[in-house]
Amino acid sequence: MSVAAPASAASTDPPSESAGTPLRDRPWRAHLTVALIALALAGYVTNWLWRDPYNHVLSDNVGDQAWFEWLLAYGVHIISHGGDPYFAEMMNAPHGVNLAANTSITVYTLLFAPLTYLAGPQVSFVTILSLNMAGTAFAWYLFLRRWLVRNPVAAGVAGLFCGFAPGVISHGNGHLNWTAGWIAPVVLWQVLKLRERGRWLRNGIVLGLLLTVGFSVAPEGLFFTALASGVFLGVWALAKPVRAEAREALPTVLAALGVTAVVAGSLLAYPLYMHFAGPLTFTGTGFDQRDFVEDPASYLSFASRSLAALFGLGSELASNRTEETSYFGVPLILLSFAALALLWRRAEPGRRATLRAVAMVGLVFMLISFGPRLNWMGTELNIPMPYAALSHLPLFDSALPTRFGLVLIGVIGILLALLLEQLLDRKFTSVTLKAALGAGVVVSLLPIFPLPLRYQERTPEPAFIANGTWKEYVSDNGVLTALPFALNVHADGQRWQSYTMARGEKPFRIPDGYFLGPQNYDEDGRHQPGRIGAPARATDWLFTRAAFYGYVAQLTNGDRAQARQDFQYWGVETVILADSVTGSDHHLPFREAVEITAIDLLGQPERVDDVLVWRIRPGVDPVDR
Structure with a gap:
């Protein structure tokens, strides 16, 4: 047999020696x-x-590149600070993410940790x-x-x-x-x-x-x-x-x-x-099996x-x-x-x-x-x-x-x-x-010879993150979110968190994120159907609609009260908005709509380095600002 170990049996059909192949002896x-x-x-x-590599990103799948870059940075975090290779608490606060139920590429994250730390x-x-x-x-x-x-x-x-x-x-x-x-x-x-x-x-x-x-x-x-x-x-x-x-x-x-x-x-x-x-x-996956056929x-x-x-x-x-x-x-x-x-x-x-x-x-x-x-x-x-x-x-x-x-x-x-x-x-x-x-x-x-992968520019890491200024606005193990909240279609906050991990720093935590998880977080621990990202709450959905559709909602005091509850649920201490938001060539986020929504909900921000910053004071309703 030509695809099994050589044996002197009936099916042995080893590859024939090629007299016309001069490389066979070398x-x-x-x-x-x-x-x-x-x-x-x-x-x-x-x-x-x-x-x-620092400013270019794959335009046909910005979200998955952000996910795998995050995993590679998490490998540095495991080595420098310890942690579970198959469960991470830095993302999807306050619940975390089961990395084993996603694709954890653990061998790669640890093997390439030195390169990730250096470059x-x-x-x-x-x-x-x-x-x-x-x-x-x-x-x-x-x-x-x-x-x-x-x-x-x-x-x-x-x-x-x-x-x-x-x-x-x-x-x-x-x-x-x-x-x-x-x-x-x-x-x-x-x-x-x-x-x-x-x-x-x-x-x-x-x-x-x-x-x-x-x-x-x-x-x-x-x-x-x-x-x-x-x-x-x-x-x-x-x-x-x-x-x-x-x-x-x-x-x-x-x-x-x-x-x-x-x-x-x-x-x-x-x-x-x-x-x-x-x-x-x-159970299952966050994708429709009748669509991905x-x-x-x-x-x-x-x-x-x-x-x-x-x-x-x-x-x-x-x-x-x-x-x-x-x-x-x-x-x-x-x-x-x-x-x-x-x-x-x-x-x-x-x-x-x-x-x-x-x-x-x-x-x-x-x-x-x-x-x-x-x-x-x-x-x-x-x-x-x-x-x-x-x-x-x-x-x-x-x-x-x-x-x-x-x-x-x-x-x-x-x-x-x-x-x-x-x-x-x-x-x-x-x-x-x-x-x-x-x-x-x-x-x-010849017709299937590949063309280079398509790319686009990505939003650079803000100096507010790169210089460590964020540490003045977030307590140890505290939660910070960029706007819009991290998701596959706009994952900047997740990427910036990964850069802090890659430098060996103890990072801030983030709500949401791009990952696969359960539809709900039941107390009895029963398995739920899978979905992409965390179940949306009113406040993160508010910003997602603004970024993805350019929809600016007419906010009420009820919306502001709900935001206070949501921020408390996530433990968010600081909200930031960069001067640009990375999307894909299929869709460019409406950054202006995000800023208008944030000011209406949270009040006027302060300008720190190169981002707009809103401090979230525990127990204070945004409407009272």
């Missing part, structure tokens, strides 16, 4: 070449952030984003060359496709978890090693450690990897040519998996408890950050630009089917078992990505899909269907590597067929 040259190309592409895609979370963010993309490409290259092909060019091209596929570029808009696609080939590599005789203990321990790291960085992606592995191995093991081999390997694999369960279960006991049963956990037409379309989009061939079928998960385009989809047919016709029985299993993984995950109901060209049809039966099951209930389509990147990458090896090693004798396949590869990959 693999380090091929490794270095692919690594440098991957790093160069990653730098090209993220170049606008690198040019000015800021902005630099750590773009560094990790770039390394994620390059690392994904390189990890897939190594996986493909070890288990499937010998030709370094075939493995390199396919690996680079996996690292910079449209879905990866799309999630490059702020997602440090979903761009960590290197987790899949690394985990799959170790899964395929589980059958090695006499090494069940070592392989089980290594897989357990990898699962621990993977859960910390991208738990949802790890779930997809585990599910894909199960589908692949189940389909492969049932194939007639390899049943005996699978039966022979089963005891070793089960023993290794037992060790894996013990190792991963021990190391992940606390984060798993926090994720499923800890304080402020929630794949339209079958999207698989045939081109993404907004692809070369094809420059010629007007982009599509708007995704729920947003961060979720353009598939978008492979018609040429690549047709090439994938052609590759599968050609490879199948030329394959030995053992290799056919592998191809069948790979194809089934692609089919299963594509169907799941369609969500509970079939959509076509942006319209939901009354046709139930498999996810309707899965959506209420544990783990599936907190996943977004559209993201299952990311698994097809690996499936297409495998087919591409196998096809390219046969093409480059002259396995096709027909000149016409070779020319057609070569042209097909170029026509398939």
Whole structure:
């Protein structure tokens, strides 16, 4: 079998030696070449952030970048002041945030804490984003060359496709978890090693450690990897040519998996408890699973950050630009089917078992990505899909269907590597067929070549925060809020808090924030449905309406009395408003409406450094000012 440990069994179909590949005896040259190309592409895609990481922000997902920068700064806070990696009290006062129920990227936050402290979370963010993309490409290259092909060019091209596929570029808009696609080939590599005789203990321990790291960085992606592995191995093991081999390997694999369960279960006991049963956990997700689905037409379309989009061939079928998960385009989809047919016709029985299993993984995950109901060209049809039966099951209930389509990147990458090896090693004798396949590869990959991620300017950190002036206005462990209150569409206050943590200072706390949490905070601790951010109270909703819609309400004494209660609930001591508010290119906040609302509610502010400041005196109704 070409995707399992070498064994002298019926299904053994190792990658063929390529007489035409001069690099086969010096693999380090091929490794270095692919690594440098991957790093160069990653730098090209993220170049606008690198040019000015402190003032540039991803315009297609300002909120998620703020969230991950906050997490990176929280890693410095944990090291300098102590704290729980899976629960933070600095945000969402007075309740806090369950980080395990969000995406905590704990390994990254601690590993990059020195860089965050020295250069800021902005630099750590773009560094990790770039390394994620390059690392994904390189990890897939190594996986493909070890288990499937010998030709370094075939493995390199396919690996680079996996690292910079449209879905990866799309999630490059702020997602440090979903761009960590290197987790899949690394985990799959170790899964395929589980059958090695006499090494069940070592392989089980290594897989357990990898699962621990993977859960910390991208738990949802790890779930997809585990599910894909199960589908692949189940389909492969049932194939007639390899049943005996699978039966022979089963005891070793089960023993290794037992060790894996013990190792991963021990190391992940606390984060798993926090994720499923800890304080402020929630069921489902804060996003609508019927909205975040794949339209079958999207698989045939081109993404907004692809070369094809420059010629007007982009599509708007995704729920947003961060979720353009598939978008492979018609040429690549047709090439994938052609590759599968050609490879199948030329394959030995053992290799056919592998191809069948790979194809089934692609089919299963594509169907799941369609969500509970079939959509076509942006319209939901009354046709139930498999996810309707899965959506209420544990783990599936907190996943977004559209993201299952990311698994097809690996499936297409495998087919591409196998096809390219046969093409480059002259396995096709027909000149016409070779020319057609070569042209097909170029026509398939060229339109999806990525464009750099889009950026915009962000509001700089006010001197009031950067110089520490805020400490004169907030007590130890006190609460400060910027206006408008921190949310995904305007997260300045959350970003500025993260900068104080990154400098090793003990930060102020903030109400609200951009995170996932429960709909309500019941005293009995029952799990609530998930939502984005904290449940809005009257006062923060007042400022959100002003910022997002430009709505200036006619305030009453009742509104001012409610504000006093809300400020007391949050423990807010100081309110500030900067000279500008960061939005996105999709929406620019109405800063003037926010200031008018604040003055009407809180009275005239004082100008301190470069912000407007309102002190909140406990027990004093704003109307009495």
